[in-house]
Amino acid sequence: MNPTQAAFEDRVASLEGGVAALAVASGQAAETIALLNLAENGGHIVSSASLYGGTYNLFHYTCPKLGIEVSFVNDPDDLEAWRSAIRPNTKAFYAETLGNPKGDVLDFEGVAKVAHDNGIPLVVDNTLATPFLAQPLAHGADIVVHSATKFIGVTERRLRRDRRRRHVQLRSERSLPPSPNRTRATTDSFSPNSRRRFSRPLRAQGSVAVLARRRRGDHPV
Numbered sequence: 001m002n003p004t005q006a007a008f009e010d011r012v013a014s015l016e017g018g019v020a021a022l023a024v025a026s027g028q029a030a031e032t033i034a035l036l037n038l039a040e041n042g043g044h045i046v047s048s049a050s051l052y053g054g055t056y057n058l059f060h061y062t063c064p065k066l067g068i069e070v071s072f073v074n075d076p077d078d079l080e081a082w083r084s085a086i087r088p089n090t091k092a093f094y095a096e097t098l099g100n101p102k103g104d105v106l107d108f109e110g111v112a113k114v115a116h117d118n119g120i121p122l123v124v125d126n127t128l129a130t131p132f133l134a135q136p137l138a139h140g141a142d143i144v145v146h147s148a149t150k151f152i153g154v155t156e157r158r159l160r161r162d163r164r165r166r167h168v169q170l171r172s173e174r175s176l177p178p179s180p181n182r183t184r185a186t187t188d189s190f191s192p193n194s195r196r197r198f199s200r201p202l203r204a205q206g207s208v209a210v211l212a213r214r215r216r217g218d219h220p221v
């Protein structure tokens with residue numbers, strides 16, 4: 001087990017209110033792993049059409065090659081459209097909290113109710129909202145996926161960079177004679193190499209994505 005990865009998984013599971021998370025190489029890998037655990041050859045998924053383009057391509061072009069058919073609901077607010085897209089082999093509903101790039105907000109509870117009435121789990125991509133704005137698991141979703149190279153990763157990276165800069169600045173302030181340009185000089189004193197060194201491990205972390213699951217006892221299916 002990689003302890004850095006485990007810490008990241010624990011934090012994201014905790015932010016989302018899930019019991020566990022799994023860090024993988026990318027957001028698209030997280031989506032794929034989540035859905036391949038639910039659907040297999042011969043399975044069917046119903047998805048909102050308000051999706052990140054790469055996810056649309058995964059569903060429209062790649063899933064059929066694996067024997068998984070995906071039906072798209074053009075208006076995700078139309079709960080009847082979700083209901084009527086269900087087939088006997090439907091294994092999952094899929095949607096984004098905030099559709100990328102449209103920015104429309106998912107009716108978590110409405111869509112989750114249609115899914116759960118039919119024994120189907122709801123998978124939500126919470127990348128654009130982050131758990132700071134929305135916690136899909138608290139509103140009926142069963143699995144959450146993230147692309148951690150977006151807000152959730154960048155925020156962490158920024159915080160660490162700012163903390164590191166502040167630390168270097170304080171250290172320099174203690175050792176340098178007073179100067180009106182001191183703050184500027186210390187902030188600018190990062191060479192391109194030192195910048196790269198500080199940000200490398202954080203960038204690696206930024207390429208990770210997660211799945212979070214609801215408490216087992218709460219699972220509707």
Ligand SMILES: Cc1ncc(COP(=O)(O)O)c(C=O)c1O
Nearest residue numbers: 026027028052100125127128147
């Ligand atoms: C909403 C959303 N989900 C998933 C992804 C895919 O993430 P990744 O690029 O980490 O595979 C993206 C990428 O832009 C995205 O915007």
